[in-house]
Amino acid sequence: MSEQQGASQFHSVHLHEDMCKGCTICVTGCPAEAIRVRNGKAHILEERCIDCGECIRHCPNKAKYSLTADLDDLKPYSLRAALITPSIYGQFNVHYSKQQIHDAFKLLGFTDVYDVSEDALKISRATSYLLSHGKNLPKPLISSSCPTVIKLIEVRFPSLLDNILPLLPPVELTARRARRELEAKSGPSEKVGVFLISPCSAKITVARSPVGYDFTDMDGAFSFATLYLPLITELRKMRSDEKKDVSDIAEELKALNIGAAAPEVSDWYTDAPDGLAWGRESGESEYAAHFLDHPEKFNWITSCGIQQVIETLESIEDGQLGAYDFVELDACPGGCINGPLLIKTSSEGLAVMRNRLRNRRVQAADFAARELPEKERPRSAEEAQNKSSPGRKGDRELAATLAAEDASQDRADAASPMLTDLIDEPAPDIAALSFTRQITPRPARLLSDDFATARKMMQNMEDIVEQLPGLDCGSCGAPNCRALAEDIVRHQATLEDCVTIMKSRYEELLFGNNHTTGGGNGTGGTH
Amino acid sequence: MTYAYDVSGDDFSKAGTASQDIKKKLQQLGLPVAVIKRTAIAMFEAEINMVIHAHGGKASVDIGEDKIIIVMEDHGPGIPDIELAMQPGYSTASAEARDLGWGAGMGLPNMKRNSDFMHIDSTVGVGTKVTMEIKTQDV
Numbered sequence: 145m146s147e148q149q150g151a152s153q154f155h156s157v158h159l160h161e162d163m164c165k166g167c168t169i170c171v172t173g174c175p176a177e178a179i180r181v182r183n184g185k186a187h188i189l190e191e192r193c194i195d196c197g198e199c200i201r202h203c204p205n206k207a208k209y210s211l212t213a214d215l216d217d218l219k220p221y222s223l224r225a226a227l228i229t230p231s232i233y234g235q236f237n238v239h240y241s242k243q244q245i246h247d248a249f250k251l252l253g254f255t256d257v258y259d260v261s262e263d264a265l266k267i268s269r270a271t272s273y274l275l276s277h278g279k280n281l282p283k284p285l286i287s288s289s290c291p292t293v294i295k296l297i298e299v300r301f302p303s304l305l306d307n308i309l310p311l312l313p314p315v316e317l318t319a320r321r322a323r324r325e326l327e328a329k330s331g332p333s334e335k336v337g338v339f340l341i342s343p344c345s346a347k348i349t350v351a352r353s354p355v356g357y358d359f360t361d362m363d364g365a366f367s368f369a370t371l372y373l374p375l376i377t378e379l380r381k382m383r384s385d386e387k388k389d390v391s392d393i394a395e396e397l398k399a400l401n402i403g404a405a406a407p408e409v410s411d412w413y414t415d416a417p418d419g420l421a422w423g424r425e426s427g428e429s430e431y432a433a434h435f436l437d438h439p440e441k442f443n444w445i446t447s448c449g450i451q452q453v454i455e456t457l458e459s460i461e462d463g464q465l466g467a468y469d470f471v472e473l474d475a476c477p478g479g480c481i482n483g484p485l486l487i488k489t490s491s492e493g494l495a496v497m498r499n500r501l502r503n504r505r506v507q508a509a510d511f512a513a514r515e516l517p518e519k520e521r522p523r524s525a526e527e528a529q530n531k532s533s534p535g536r537k538g539d540r541e542l543a544a545t546l547a548a549e550d551a552s553q554d555r556a557d558a559a560s561p562m563l564t565d566l567i568d569e570p571a572p573d574i575a576a577l578s579f580t581r582q583i584t585p586r587p588a589r590l591l592s593d594d595f596a597t598a599r600k601m602m603q604n605m606e607d608i609v610e611q612l613p614g615l616d617c618g619s620c621g622a623p624n625c626r627a628l629a630e631d632i633v634r635h636q637a638t639l640e641d642c643v644t645i646m647k648s649r650y651e652e653l654l655f656g657n658n659h660t661t662g663g664g665n666g667t668g669g670t671h
Numbered sequence: 672m673t674y675a676y677d678v679s680g681d682d683f684s685k686a687g688t689a690s691q692d693i694k695k696k697l698q699q700l701g702l703p704v705a706v707i708k709r710t711a712i713a714m715f716e717a718e719i720n721m722v723i724h725a726h727g728g729k730a731s732v733d734i735g736e737d738k739i740i741i742v743m744e745d746h747g748p749g750i751p752d753i754e755l756a757m758q759p760g761y762s763t764a765s766a767e768a769r770d771l772g773w774g775a776g777m778g779l780p781n782m783k784r785n786s787d788f789m790h791i792d793s794t795v796g797v798g799t800k801v802t803m804e805i806k807t808q809d810v
Binding site: 300302303305458461462463464558585587589590591592593595598599602603630 | 672687690691694695696698699700701702703704705707708711712715716734736781
């Protein structure tokens with residue numbers, strides 16, 4: 145993987161320099177304020193980037209892209225596994241069966257195809273086990289499945305590292321399963337390559353730089369976007385080659401305007417994968433609820449989309465969501481089905497997923513609410529998002545929250561818990577899913593290690609903010625005036641990078657002091 | 672280093688903005704995570720109290736060498752019996768506020784719990800001034 149050598153440990157987002165116009169749309173849209181336009185090109189501040197892919201999504205010039213493996217990278221391996229995340233299944237119309245999708249991957253050069261959904265269910269089972277058997281559980285536990293969320297916590301919410309669920313992400317579980325199985329059947333000289341098919345840049349990064357565990361069994365990761373065309377080509381060929389089935393007939397009839405009834409979905413698709421709903425908002429929580437003995441007592445929240453995730457994390461940090469057991473956070477709106485490297489819109493991805501799930505005996509969406517009286521149903525995402533009920537509940541719940549808070553404050557400052565902090569003797573199958581190292585803060589916001597220096601810098605920043613116009617126009621290449629002030633005290637920018645200040649300096653030079661416009665309100669000089 | 676904020680009394684959605692800004696500043700200064708967390712909770716609760724009971728007010732936060740001093744001052748109804756108000760579960764919040772999920776009577780106890788020193792100065796009909804101090808050295 146030539147391109148991935150020397151790649152950042154923090155992110156997989158790269159820039160086609162020639163396509164970047166230096167427009168600052170990515171700068172002002174970056175939730176981590178991690179991009180600056182310098183010398184006319186957008187640069188990422190490594191240590192601040194949380195790999196959310198918002199810049200890939202929003203760049204009008206398509207100059208941002210994710211690192212990806214390419215099919216040539218498969219060549220050194222005699223056994224080549226493709227790991228398919230649940231969200232990927234939503235990218236193909238429901239009339240393509242799971243088997244056909246897997247076959248299409250094989251036609252591209254993979255020898256074996258693994259469905260991540262199955263391993264996602266193992267994580268759900270472990271989560272529910274921990275929820276019912278854990279001790280001093282932080283409230284709420286924060287799902288660790290979205291790498292961008294973990295990075296956001298490292299950078300911006302270090303006090304919430306305490307709350308991270310110390311379980312491996314499903315993709316890593318699948319990678320380990322794939323390697324184990326393929327190595328067992330491979331010959332001595334055969335090499336096994338394990339590749340993730342990823343909906344986002346964040347998962348591409350964890351395929352080389354794991355967070356919370358020491359090694360990864362992945363050899364690389366493909367951006368789904370780069371494989372879509374060859375895959376859909378293979379699938380279409382398959383469909384035109386195969387024997388006519390009920391759906392083909394129906395389509396032909398429809399084309400002839402004979403108007404036959406559409407076939408049942410079950411006729412089109414009979415092998416819906418389990419765990420598939422992990423790919424969409426709330427799926428992870430619903431499966432965790434499914435495995436609980438008392439799902440009616442399980443109190444969970446889902447937040448999707450990076451801004452909403454940030455609001456929820458702020459709220460947890462302010463001590464407002466302690467009545468909840470579990471928080472599922474997905475950086476992408478709607479969940480992984482809206483990953484920045486996917487092709488279909490999240491709405492269509494969701495519809496396809498719904499259709500694929502429809503055929504199952506028990507619908508995933510019904511897991512959480514199954515057989516419960518209306519009023520005892522676990523709180524839905526809608527309710528959690530409703531700002532007018534901020535989750536401040538009765539005394540008893542609060543007392544439990546306070547106890548959990550105290551317990552979490554007793555632990556070492558600012559590091560995620562290990563599984564053994566949360567459960568006395570985890571069963572072996574649960575322990576195997578555990579994180580193996582703590583996640584620690586990434587102090588990207590820190591001005592200086594020395595408190596006195598940091599204070600001085602902050603004071604300078606305030607003085608500089610006073611001089612800046614406060615327009616947050618982004619023309620200087622920083623996302624807002626305050627960020628420019630911070631860049632200046634960090635010696636990464638100068639006051640003259642501000643166009644408004646520059647303009648008044650020019651006017652001073654051209655017309656003398658009497659004609660200046662002062663602090664830069666941009667009204668232009670008098671003549 | 673002192674920062675002053677106006678806490679809006681009528682816009683509930685803005686409650687918490689002052690404590691969020693302070694949280695960011697404390698991170699930039701590199702203060703221990705536990706200190707940031709306690710400050711955030713203490714200040715957030717105080718902000719909410721101001722919105723629910725006193726139609727807003729003023730917050731000032733002084734970040735010093737060894738402690739953070741938070742002063743929250745309002746011209747609300749005042750607290751007739753501070754000792755009673757400090758009891759967990761005691762609340763005078765309106766039915767309206769309770770409908771919104773507030774008024775569990777944990778605000779003041781929570782503020783006290785998360786600060787190293789707290790003093791309430793209140794006169795009925797005049798207003799309330801709450802002073803909280805949080806040590807910046809990790810304990």
